[in-house]
């Protein structure tokens with residue numbers, strides 16, 4: 001067990017020395033669809049050589065945000081807007097120092113309707129206000145019904161977006 005910690009510690013130190021980029025994908029999900037998209041995005045980033053963590057909004061370690069190069073934030077659209085737990089997370093980000101200059105990307109999941117509203121654009125604006133540089137305009141994944149499932153190919157699309165973002169780090 002102790003050896004496990006030592007090897008992990010050495011790996012983390014090596015990543016720091018070698019300058020491996022770090023990303024954090026933060027999401028909220030009521031039915032699991034946004035979570036699947038967050039994990040697909042993370043897989044693409046990881047395949048692109050980035051060290052990635054995926055965290056639900058209520059599990060984010062705010063003191064570790066300083067070491068992150070790219071912050072991705074995703075929310076389901078609820079009542080034409082960002083879901084409340086994500087709004088609260090973004091509010092709390094205002095208390096975190098040193099976010100300025102980091103890279104940011106926002107995404108959402110929503111229904112296929114002209115009246116669906118959006119969350120990604122609003123998250124993106126908040127990230128910009130906090131001083132992050134938006135590296136790619138927000139992207140939506142479509143759910144076929146209120147509880148899902150996701151449209152075919154949505155996870156693959158986000159895996160590719162992850163790979164694309166990895167090249168920007």
Ligand SMILES: Cc1cc2nc3c(=O)[nH]c(=O)nc-3n(C[C@H](O)[C@H](O)[C@H](O)COP(=O)(O)O)c2cc1C
Nearest residue numbers: 029030031032033034076078079080109111116146
């Ligand atoms: C309370 C509530 C309000 C919702 N409002 C909207 C909406 O305004 N527009 C929309 O496109 N989808 C709406 N939806 C559908 C969600 O976007 C969908 O449940 C979500 O994308 C699924 O992601 P999740 O599984 O990560 O929760 C709503 C869902 C809930 C539960």
